[in-house]
Amino acid sequence: MPQGPFRPDPSVLHGMALFNGLDAAGYADAIAQARTRRIVRGEVIFTQGAPCDACHALIDGRVKIQQGGADGGQAVLRFVGPGEMFGTLAMFMAGGYPADAVAATDGVEILWDTPVLRALMLRHPVVALNALEMLGGRLQEMQVRVRELSTARVERRIANTLVRLARQAGRRTEEGVEIDFPITRQELGEMTGTTLHTVSRVMSGWEAQGIVEGGRQHVLVRKPHALVALAEDLPPPRPAAPAATGG
Amino acid sequence: MPQGPFRPDPSVLHGMALFNGLDAAGYADAIAQARTRRIVRGEVIFTQGAPCDACHALIDGRVKIQQGGADGGQAVLRFVGPGEMFGTLAMFMAGGYPADAVAATDGVEILWDTPVLRALMLRHPVVALNALEMLGGRLQEMQVRVRELSTARVERRIANTLVRLARQAGRRTEEGVEIDFPITRQELGEMTGTTLHTVSRVMSGWEAQGIVEGGRQHVLVRKPHALVALAEDLPPPRPAAPAATGG
DNA sequence: CCCGGTGTTTGTTCTGGCGCAAAGTCGGGC
DNA sequence: GCCCGACTTTGCGCCAGAACAAACACCGGG
Numbered sequence: 001m002p003q004g005p006f007r008p009d010p011s012v013l014h015g016m017a018l019f020n021g022l023d024a025a026g027y028a029d030a031i032a033q034a035r036t037r038r039i040v041r042g043e044v045i046f047t048q049g050a051p052c053d054a055c056h057a058l059i060d061g062r063v064k065i066q067q068g069g070a071d072g073g074q075a076v077l078r079f080v081g082p083g084e085m086f087g088t089l090a091m092f093m094a095g096g097y098p099a100d101a102v103a104a105t106d107g108v109e110i111l112w113d114t115p116v117l118r119a120l121m122l123r124h125p126v127v128a129l130n131a132l133e134m135l136g137g138r139l140q141e142m143q144v145r146v147r148e149l150s151t152a153r154v155e156r157r158i159a160n161t162l163v164r165l166a167r168q169a170g171r172r173t174e175e176g177v178e179i180d181f182p183i184t185r186q187e188l189g190e191m192t193g194t195t196l197h198t199v200s201r202v203m204s205g206w207e208a209q210g211i212v213e214g215g216r217q218h219v220l221v222r223k224p225h226a227l228v229a230l231a232e233d234l235p236p237p238r239p240a241a242p243a244a245t246g247g
Numbered sequence: 248m249p250q251g252p253f254r255p256d257p258s259v260l261h262g263m264a265l266f267n268g269l270d271a272a273g274y275a276d277a278i279a280q281a282r283t284r285r286i287v288r289g290e291v292i293f294t295q296g297a298p299c300d301a302c303h304a305l306i307d308g309r310v311k312i313q314q315g316g317a318d319g320g321q322a323v324l325r326f327v328g329p330g331e332m333f334g335t336l337a338m339f340m341a342g343g344y345p346a347d348a349v350a351a352t353d354g355v356e357i358l359w360d361t362p363v364l365r366a367l368m369l370r371h372p373v374v375a376l377n378a379l380e381m382l383g384g385r386l387q388e389m390q391v392r393v394r395e396l397s398t399a400r401v402e403r404r405i406a407n408t409l410v411r412l413a414r415q416a417g418r419r420t421e422e423g424v425e426i427d428f429p430i431t432r433q434e435l436g437e438m439t440g441t442t443l444h445t446v447s448r449v450m451s452g453w454e455a456q457g458i459v460e461g462g463r464q465h466v467l468v469r470k471p472h473a474l475v476a477l478a479e480d481l482p483p484p485r486p487a488a489p490a491a492t493g494g
Numbered sequence: 495c496c497c498g499g500t501g502t503t504t505g506t507t508c509t510g511g512c513g514c515a516a517a518g519t520c521g522g523g524c
Numbered sequence: 525g526c527c528c529g530a531c532t533t534t535g536c537g538c539c540a541g542a543a544c545a546a547a548c549a550c551c552g553g554g
Contacts, residue, residue: 197532215532217530
């Protein structure tokens with residue numbers, strides 16, 4: 001059942017942090033100016049450098065945000081999930097979108113034209129404060145990632161990346177926590193600052209220890225606690241062994 | 248002439264991006280609730296994890312923002328200069344300050360208690376929008392840094408770091424562009440995700456080519472264009488030599 | 495003027511992880 | 525059911541850059 005733009009159901013906004021604390025009139029205001037759109041897997045939603053005409057939020061699906069360098073090097077900045085906004089940075093900055101957005105799965109987005117959302121923020125300052133909170137959260141995450149890339153070795157970085165993915169996009173199953181969208185080793189590499197080869201090697205090692213299980217575009221975390229231990233570089237939790245501390 | 252807190256001169260706010268577009272009453276409002284404080288070199292202004300009671304802006308001096316990891320690894324996130332705000336992230340997030348702030352030089356800061364600034368933003372939405380612009384700019388910088396750390400080799404990263412420092416804190420002299428505050432090789436290393444040794448080696452190489460000149464806690468960029476070329480990994484600009492392209 | 499501490503340079507060794515190469519596997523389309 | 529392309533795994537050699545180590549320069553203070 002393909003279809004074009006349509007008016008959103010008001011209830012979708014209630015899950016979005018951007019509108020926390022907004023009164024009913026405000027919601028109506030926001031809804032009235034929004035439009036929604038279906039997205040198909042692989043679709044390029046916007047590209048780095050393109051002028052920013054609208055601000056996006058994802059209702060359903062996953063969108064990969066990546067940035068390419070002059071030298072051709074790519075880095076995956078994040079995967080956007082339902083309820084999250086994206087393409088917001090360009091709204092406050094000259095120079096168009098700072099990254100590419102590509103749909104990792106089919107989905108639905110909701111969007112506001114830039115001036116509309118700007119006006120909305122001036123009319124309802126609480127929305128601006130919510131936006132600050134969101135951007136602040138992302139900034140903090142990026143700072144942590146900068147530190148991580150600066151100081152941690154590859155294995156720990158991959159572990160951290162998987163831990164974050166599991167938290168953000170993990171589906172609990174009886175086998176463990178499963179990343180709920182298709183992701184390649186290449187993409188994991190571009191999220192951690194390494195190559196797909198190293199990601200594959202490291203994950204193979206973990207698989208041999210029963211910590212994770214990999215498949216084609218698929219990752220299952222069997223022992224989340226062990227992964228966290230790796231991410232924090234704690235000594236692996238020995239079942240029972242009062243190992244000497246000195247040394 | 249040591250002294251304690253004092254009422255700020257209203258003119259200092261006019262240079263600050265946060266108050267762009269604010270009317271006179273708004274300025275008065277902002278000024279009335281602010282206080283200023285002298286800072287001495289080496290002073291710790293706040294530490295990672297400490298509860299955030301106030302939001303800071305620097306009137307004069309330089310402040311280093313750094314984040315430490317559980318493993319002891321440190322990363323320098325940025326150096327704050329006059330007119331810039333810092334400690335703002337904590338205002339929008341639980342968990343206190345996400346990083347340490349240490350004065351790199353003597354200086355003066357102006358600060359607002361967190362609830363005061365929050366209220367100010369609700370009263371004057373344009374301030375919130377300005378804050379979004381600031382945070383957006385920082386987020387974008389961090390994203391670029393993540394990509395850089397993910398994809399670029401050490402030499403290029405150091406070049407980029409110096410280029411950014413020269414732009415942000417460069418003083419034009421007849422010899423070139425001079426970083427206008429004391430900075431150690433260690434700190435440059437922590438800004439680029441490498442060791443002070445590697446920074447020293449790389450800079451020695453550049454010094455031999457006349458691109459930069461180093462001193463104790465001091466850097467002078469003699470050939471900014473050459474540094475930019477390194478940062479972008481362009482082939483070094485040959486004065487005149489149609490060198491063969493083939494390997 | 496000497497002295498100690500802090501910061502810098504430089505050498506040597508060692509290794510994590512990248513580049514290259516090739517084979518293997520999976521899934522979807524025809 | 526087969527084939528093709530996309531994705532993944534694994535081996536191997538190498539090198540950028542870290543770790544270790546030591547000497548050296550500079551600055552401020554006594």
